[in-house]
Amino acid sequence: MISTAVWGTGNVGRAAIRAVEAHPALELTSVLVHNPGKVGRDAGELSGLDYRVGVAASDDIEAVLATKPRALVYAASGDIRPDDALADIVRALRAGAIVVTPALYALYDPRNAPTEIRDPVLAAIAEGGGSLFVSGVDPGWGNDVLPLLISGLGSTVDVLRCQEIFDYSTYDQPDSVRYLVGMGQPMDYQPPMLAPTVPTMVWGGQIRLMARALGVELDEIRETLDRRPLDATVTTRSMGEFAAGTQGAVRFEVQGIVAGEPRIIVEHVTRIHPSCAPDWPAPADGDGAHRVIVEGSPRIEVTVEATDEDGNRAAGGNATAVGRLVSAIDWLADAEPGLYDALDIPLRPAVGKLGRKHP
Ligand SMILES: NC(=O)c1ccc[n+]([C@@H]2O[C@H](COP(=O)([O-])OP(=O)(O)OC[C@H]3O[C@@H](n4cnc5c(N)ncnc54)[C@H](OP(=O)(O)O)[C@@H]3O)[C@@H](O)[C@H]2O)c1
Incomplete structure (x- = not known):
């Protein structure tokens, strides 16, 4: 199983927790939150699942990254705080995580990203051995x-x-x-x-x-x-x-x-x-x-x-953005560390999910 953390529990983060829980190759190991009122609450409750997941939300970024999650869905806001979001993502990459996120517009097309964004990402990938894929629904x-x-x-x-x-x-x-x-x-x-x-x-x-x-x-x-x-x-x-x-x-x-x-x-x-x-x-x-x-x-x-x-159609759109990202994680886990785009990563069938119930 690919240990996976979800960072942020807004529209995208809620759907990400549900998608990781539903994925047969992934195991939700941590949830990071910013809102102090969410610390300690169960991932199931925060994401609208009808069962307890047994993972309590934490605001301790260092402690979560120290557990070395193999993958991390970065679902904290990026449009209103792009520099901070980039710094968070670089930190997770340096810790060796495969990071998937919809939060950084400049990296949907990484080949044409400004060097001040691309270079720290490439350096963190080289140092930590993680990978990054930025996508969503639209853009996505x-x-x-x-x-x-x-x-x-x-x-x-x-x-x-x-x-x-x-x-x-x-x-x-x-x-x-x-x-x-x-x-x-x-x-x-x-x-x-x-x-x-x-x-x-x-x-x-x-x-x-x-x-x-x-x-x-x-x-x-x-x-x-x-x-x-x-x-x-x-x-x-x-x-x-x-x-x-x-x-x-x-x-x-x-x-x-x-x-x-x-x-x-x-x-x-x-x-x-x-x-x-x-x-x-x-x-x-x-x-x-x-x-x-x-x-x-x-x-x-x-x-x-x-x-x-x-x-809700907006929630439906967000959930498909998450579906695209979360279903890329096991592909990325088999690939070389790197900075990937949507042309690199195929959209695959929902292998192992048809009719699957939560154990
Ligand atoms: N391309 C696409 O298809 C697509 C679709 C949807 C969204 N997006 C992008 O994805 C990102 C998330 O969107 P969303 O709709 O989920 O937003 P949202 O509902 O506002 O959730 C964002 C979450 O970010 C966390 N957060 C807020 N301020 C923070 C701070 N100062 N430091 C750290 N975390 C903070 C909060 O989570 P906690 O308190 O729970 O940690 C909040 O719930 C945005 O950048 C958005 O533009 C892209």
Whole structure:
């Protein structure tokens, strides 16, 4: 069994504990938390499992790393504290762990990561013998392994479009929704997540991964952005009111330009309420979906709708991000130490999981 620690117990960390528990080759050995109120609580309770796991959460990073977990799912926040997250990950790599995480945008495409991020990671891998794989859903499998797999079914392929279409009122991250993305803010507010170059910082790596796999040269990466105000004040289930006239929907694209044309596209359509921007793409049903459209001959469209934690699509998306990462751990355990990306690591079937009950 591969001893595995989970660091952080938010949306991703909860799903990570459940995924490690469900994986036949992995054994959950530690849970690290930041919130003092979670110290000492059982991993089963923290992750929403209906049984006790027998692993109590700890805030003692040194002690947990001293137990030499073979693998570690880093699920603490990285977007709001990137330098600290990098330092945590480097520390775990230096202790020899295989680290998988969705938390560092710059390392989704490690070949093009800034040297101040890449170099300490490579040094820690050389010193400790661990490995690192950074991925998720979007950025992640929704714009690397899934579209690339589906592209292989086309005869002619003109455009590869990856869409995330979500109602963010289901996303349990009120600060991100209101301030990073700007839902409910006046239309002259500049949401940090949508500032020029930021979408490329987050999703540009995915465009480069797809271009590399498809064997094409990118001329450049461009961004488009469209925002719509709410026509009427709306009340959401978990985040209260959003006023008429404030931002209610956002649509942006990060475009890989090939021979002068946008041909590899990551598109996000995000609403705080279905009434806003009804003419923009919407999920067939429910609150969110990931979709791949291969424009060409034939035209191919695949929509993935994942649900978890009582029918929640955002939780479903997070759980699939975790699924991609946790199912890479045993592959990484058999591979040489290194810094890997989504093109290196195959998405494999759920070997050993079908019908498996917790012992
Ligand atoms: N690409 C993708 O597909 C994808 C999908 C989802 C999330 N993400 C990324 O994954 C990361 C986690 O997302 P999430 O939705 O799980 O966030 P979250 O629900 O806010 O959880 C983050 C956790 O980080 C820990 N934390 C907070 N402040 C900390 C600090 N100062 N020091 C150490 N730990 C701290 C807390 O865990 P404890 O108190 O429990 O330790 C918190 O529960 C984010 O960086 C997010 O951008 C990526």
